[in-house]
Each structure stands twice: as C-alpha cells, then as structure tokens.
Amino acid sequence: MSEARIQRVLLVLLLIVCTVWLVVPFGMAILWSLVDPSVPWTADHVLPPALSFYRWIDMWQFSSLQRALVTSYALAPLAAITSLLLAIPTAYALGRIDFPGRELAKLACLLPLVVPAFVTAIFFTALLFQLGVHMYRFPAILFAHAVLALPYSIRIMTVSFEQVRQDHIDAARDLGASSWARFRVAYLPALRPGIFASLLIVFIQSIEEFAVAFIVGSPDIVTIPTLLFSALGQDYVRPNAAVLSLILVVPNVMLMLVLERLLRSANPTLASGKVM
Amino acid sequence: MTRRRWFVVPLLLAPGLGLILALVGSVVVIAIGQSFGLFSIFGGGAFSLEPWSETLDRRVYWRSVRYSLQVGVVSAFASVALAYPLALWLRKPFQGAAFIGAVLKAPLLVHGLVAAFLYVNVISYHGIFNQFMQAIGVWDGPRRLQNDPGAVGVYILQTWKNMPFALLLLTGAVRSISDDVLDAARDLGAGTWARFRRIVLPLTTSVMQAALVIIYIGALADFSFQVIAGPINRMSLSQLMVFFKDRGDWHAAAVVGVTLMVLALAGAAVLTLFIQLIGRGWPRR
Numbered sequence: 001m002s003e004a005r006i007q008r009v010l011l012v013l014l015l016i017v018c019t020v021w022l023v024v025p026f027g028m029a030i031l032w033s034l035v036d037p038s039v040p041w042t043a044d045h046v047l048p049p050a051l052s053f054y055r056w057i058d059m060w061q062f063s064s065l066q067r068a069l070v071t072s073y074a075l076a077p078l079a080a081i082t083s084l085l086l087a088i089p090t091a092y093a094l095g096r097i098d099f100p101g102r103e104l105a106k107l108a109c110l111l112p113l114v115v116p117a118f119v120t121a122i123f124f125t126a127l128l129f130q131l132g133v134h135m136y137r138f139p140a141i142l143f144a145h146a147v148l149a150l151p152y153s154i155r156i157m158t159v160s161f162e163q164v165r166q167d168h169i170d171a172a173r174d175l176g177a178s179s180w181a182r183f184r185v186a187y188l189p190a191l192r193p194g195i196f197a198s199l200l201i202v203f204i205q206s207i208e209e210f211a212v213a214f215i216v217g218s219p220d221i222v223t224i225p226t227l228l229f230s231a232l233g234q235d236y237v238r239p240n241a242a243v244l245s246l247i248l249v250v251p252n253v254m255l256m257l258v259l260e261r262l263l264r265s266a267n268p269t270l271a272s273g274k275v276m
Numbered sequence: 277m278t279r280r281r282w283f284v285v286p287l288l289l290a291p292g293l294g295l296i297l298a299l300v301g302s303v304v305v306i307a308i309g310q311s312f313g314l315f316s317i318f319g320g321g322a323f324s325l326e327p328w329s330e331t332l333d334r335r336v337y338w339r340s341v342r343y344s345l346q347v348g349v350v351s352a353f354a355s356v357a358l359a360y361p362l363a364l365w366l367r368k369p370f371q372g373a374a375f376i377g378a379v380l381k382a383p384l385l386v387h388g389l390v391a392a393f394l395y396v397n398v399i400s401y402h403g404i405f406n407q408f409m410q411a412i413g414v415w416d417g418p419r420r421l422q423n424d425p426g427a428v429g430v431y432i433l434q435t436w437k438n439m440p441f442a443l444l445l446l447t448g449a450v451r452s453i454s455d456d457v458l459d460a461a462r463d464l465g466a467g468t469w470a471r472f473r474r475i476v477l478p479l480t481t482s483v484m485q486a487a488l489v490i491i492y493i494g495a496l497a498d499f500s501f502q503v504i505a506g507p508i509n510r511m512s513l514s515q516l517m518v519f520f521k522d523r524g525d526w527h528a529a530a531v532v533g534v535t536l537m538v539l540a541l542a543g544a545a546v547l548t549l550f551i552q553l554i555g556r557g558w559p560r561r
Contacts, residue, residue, distance in 0.1 A: 018379045025394035043402040090292025099285045111300045116497030118514040119533045123303040129317045147299045208387050228389050232504050245390040253385045
C-alpha cells in the first residue's frame with residue numbers, strides 16, 4: 001500500500017474514532033436535554049419522538065440552577081480579581097528582582113497543585129473549624145479558590161513582568177516620567193495580556209472547581225459543579241443532568257478558546273494546567 | 277543584595293507565596309495532626325496512635341489503597357501508551373493534522389463531572405452502546421454497564437480525560453526531535469521500533485515522566501469518576517476519606533488523607549526511578 005493510501009485509511013479510521021470520542025457522547029447529551037416529557041424516549045426509537053425546551057425551562061424555573069449560576073458567576077470574577085491582586089507583588093519579585101532562592105520560591109508556588117484537591121478541601125474545612133469561622137462559607141470558598149489558583153496567576157504574571165523591558169523603564173525615567181507614568185508606558189503594555197490571561201484562567205478554574213465548593217459549601221452553597229454532582233447522584237434525572245452538563249461545558253469551552261487567542265499559543269490547556 | 281532588598285523581597289512574597297505556604301502548610305499540618313488524634317474538631321485532642329492502628333486494621337482501608345494505586349498506575353500508563361503513537365503520527369504536519377489534534381485534545385476542556393455524565397449516558401441500560409451491541413448481534417439483550425465491578429468505566433474515563441494531556445506534552449517533545457537524527461538512524465538501518473526505542477524514547481523520557489506522574493497523582497486521588505461510574509463494592513481513597521469525614525470520624529479521614537499524600541509522593545518517586553532505569557538500560561541490550 002502506498003503511503004498516501006495508508007494516510008487516508010488512518011484518517012478514515014480516526015474520523016470514526018472521533019465520532020465515538022466526541023460526537024456520540026455530546027450528541028446524546030444534547031438530545032437528552034431536549035426530550036419532551038410528553039412522549040418518553042424509549043429504546044425502540046433511534047431519536048427522541050418529541051423535542052422541546054421543556055427541560056431547560058423547567059430546570060430554570062424549578063431547580064437550584066439560578067442560585068447556582070449566581071453563586072458560581074459571583075465567585076469566579078471575585079476569585080479572579082483577588083488572585084491577581086495577591087499574585088502581583090510575588091510575581092514582581094520573581095520576575096524582576098534577583099534574589100537568592102528565587103528558583104526555589106518559584107517551585108514552592110506550585111505546591112497547591114501537588115496536594116490532592118479533596119485532601120485540601122477536607123482539611124481546609126478542618127482549619128475553618130479550628131479557627132471557628134466555618135459558618136462563613138462563601139468567603140471561605142472565595143479565599144480557597146483565589147489561593148489555590150495562585151500557581152497559575154503567579155506564573156503568568158511572573159512571565160509578564162520578565163517581559164517588561166528595562167530600557168523602556170530607563171528611557172521613561174530619563175525623560176522625567178513620574179512613577180505612575182513609568183508604570184503606564186513601560187509596564188502596563190507588557191503586563192496587559194498577562195493580566196487578562198490570569199483573570200480568565202482563574203475564572204475558569206473557579207467555575208469548574210468542585211472539591212472545595214462541595215466539601216466547604218454543602219449543604220447551603222450550590223455551584224454549578226456541585227449541582228451537577230447531585231443531579232448525577234441521588235437526584236439522577238437524565239435530561240436534567242444533560243441540561244446541567246451543557247450549561248457547565250459550553251461557556252467554558254468558549255472561554256478557553258478566548259484564552260488560547262490571548263496567550264497566542266496552541267496550548268492554553270498546558271498553560272492553565274487544566275487536567276481534571 | 278542590598279539590605280533594602282532583604283526587607284522588600286519577603287514583603288513582596290508574603291501575599292502570594294506566603295499565603296500558599298500558609299494554606300497548604302496548615303492543611304498538611306492539620307491532616308497529619310488529626311491523624312495522630314490532635315486538633316479535634318470538638319476541641320482538645322491528645323496525641324495517640326489509635327487513629328492509625330484502628331484504620332490500618334480495617335479491610336476497607338487496604339482495599340481502597342490497593343484499588344486507588346491500581347487506578348493511578350493503570351490510568352497513567354494507558355494514557356501515555358495511547359498518546360505515544362498518536363504524537364508520532366501527528367509529528368509531521370499533513371492535511372487535517374491540526375484538526376485531528378484539536379479533536380483528540382478536546383476532552384481537556386470538558387469538566388470531569390460532565391465527562392462522567394457523558395459516559396454514563398452512553399453506556400446506560402437502554403443507551404446507545406447497548407443498542408449498538410444488540411443491533412450488531414453481539415449481545416442478546418441489554419446489559420447493566422454502569423458501576424461495573426471491574427472498574428472498566430473508571431479506566432475508560434481516566435484515559436479519555438488524561439490521554440489528551442499526555443498527547444499535549446508528548447506532541448511538543450516529539451516535534452522537537454530533529455529530522456536529521458531520525459534520518460541518520462534510518463540510514464544506519466534502524467527500523468521503526470529501533471528508532472522509537474533508541475531515539476524517540478530517550479529524547480522524550482523527561483516529558484513522559486512528567487505526564488506519568490501528573491496523571492498518576494490525579495487518578496490516585498480520583499473522587500468523581502469513582503462515585504459516579506465506579507464499582508460499588510469498593511471505595512477510592514478520596515471517597516473513603518469523604519465517607520469517614522461525613523460520619524464525623526475526622527481522625528480516620530486524616531489517616532486516609534495522609535495516606536493519599538504519601539502514596540502520591542512515593543508513587544511519583546517510584547515512577548521517576550522506574551522511567552530513568554528504563555531510559556538508561558533499554559538502548560543497550
């Protein structure tokens with residue numbers, strides 16, 4: 001067989017795999033979210049006999065979905081801003097000051113990624129009990145989301161600070177610029193993409209975070225992932241779970257695509273370290 | 277470094293690195309402390325080895341340890357083994373390579389819980405997979421596949437979610453191998469397998485090792501896949517930890533938590549050692 005032919009066979013094979021890999025799972029989820037309850041989708045039908053947005057409307061009106069959306073989309077931007085503000089001083093030190101132990105400090109910033117999420121979540125709860133502040137669930141989750149995302153924001157901002165050019169700063173200073181003006185003309189242009197990327201990554205991380213929101217927040221605080229988890233467990237209703245899955249996955253995929261553009265690299269997932 | 281810097285640097289590091297160390301440090305200290313009877317939630321507590329001896333006596337604990345280790349190791353190796361050939365195939369750009377790469381990496385963007393739902397939906401009793409198997413005549417009737425006792429569902433989900441991550445890392449590593457080296461080997465008569473074993477593998481060892489360790493730690497500590505799609509007759513370590521905690525048995529939960537951390541570190545070390553031994557010993561045979 002010629003090489004071109006092998007390549008073509010491989011491609012067809014792969015298209016089949018892709019269908020099994022993505023099209024079937026997501027197609028089934030979309031169909032199930034659109035099943036109209038008036039006619040059940042039984043095994044003898046290849047496609048649902050009646051389609052409607054009934055489940056979407058029903059979930060919107062009668063479940064904790066609205067509350068979960070408000071909580072998740074309030075937590076995420078707050079966590080993103082908090083994490084960025086906390087990261088900036090450290091990133092400045094790591095990116096622009098040469099001090100002994102700098103490499104070690106960079107490595108230590110990755111610590112939250114090494115400890116399993118549920119270990120952090122459970123013993124963070126224990127810490128809240130020790131401090132007697134376990135009733136402040138929302139601020140506690142916000143704090144945890146901001147700090148646990150610091151490895152990403154610090155890393156991105158460190159790289160941004162490294163890219164600020166010393167000759168720009170010096171030139172601004174020579175021309176008599178005040179410290180604010182120096183920041184605006186020399187620092188800000190180099191930092192801007194990093195700031196957006198950091199905000200976006202922490203936003204996505206916070207929307208998707210499950211362990212802390214589940215352990216610290218339950219039962220009062222519901223986020224989209226914790227709502228989906230309960231929809232998959234004790235209250236398993238397949239169409240509802242399908243609706244929730246799509247609500248969780250679609251906006252985040254779009255945000256990741258924005259992020260990819262922002263970082264101008266093909267690997268947003270690598271930069272964000274999104275594994276789970 | 278000037279004296280001013282000695283003062284400024286710690287001040288700058290405090291809100292970022294400082295908070296990280298404070299949070300992770302206190303989490304680890306509390307976990308270890310509680311596993312020895314300290315930091316009781318209800319106040320007080322005294323040092324004792326009882327939580328360890330009691331938990332280590334439980335059969336469910338050892339079953340979880342074995343099961344989680346197995347999920348961690350199998351998922352890591354399966355993901356990397358699947359990713360290697362794909363990375364090599366996508367090394368040279370051809371028409372459609374970028375699209376295929378994007379499709380293969382798409383699961384990275386999908387939340388773990390969503391992945392679990394997608395899987396459970398596809399394999400459900402009257403789901404599309406069961407229908408398909410009956411349609412082609414392999415099975416006579418539908419089979420119950422969710423929460424299968426062999427944990428096949430967990431392995432499939434772990435691999436679906438982690439193979440793209442390994443592929444992402446390996447594609448970069450494989451692309452950085454220059455054609456000259458591979459052509460030279462080919463000229464010297466090295467076949468496909470020999471080229472892989474003697475050139476590709478040694479040059480990508482460090483990346484493969486990173487992928488293995490990261491996937492291993494994630495799969496070892498898995499909670500969601502196990503709870504939703506895993507077998508009912510055993511628990512993963514994370515699940516066991518949450519189970520103990522929900523019963524109010526914080527000290528037993530702490531024992532499991534410390535076990536998880538130790539197994540994560542020890543497993544990472546063993547995997548690293550293993551890969552380095554292979555990397556060193558394999559070319560000469």
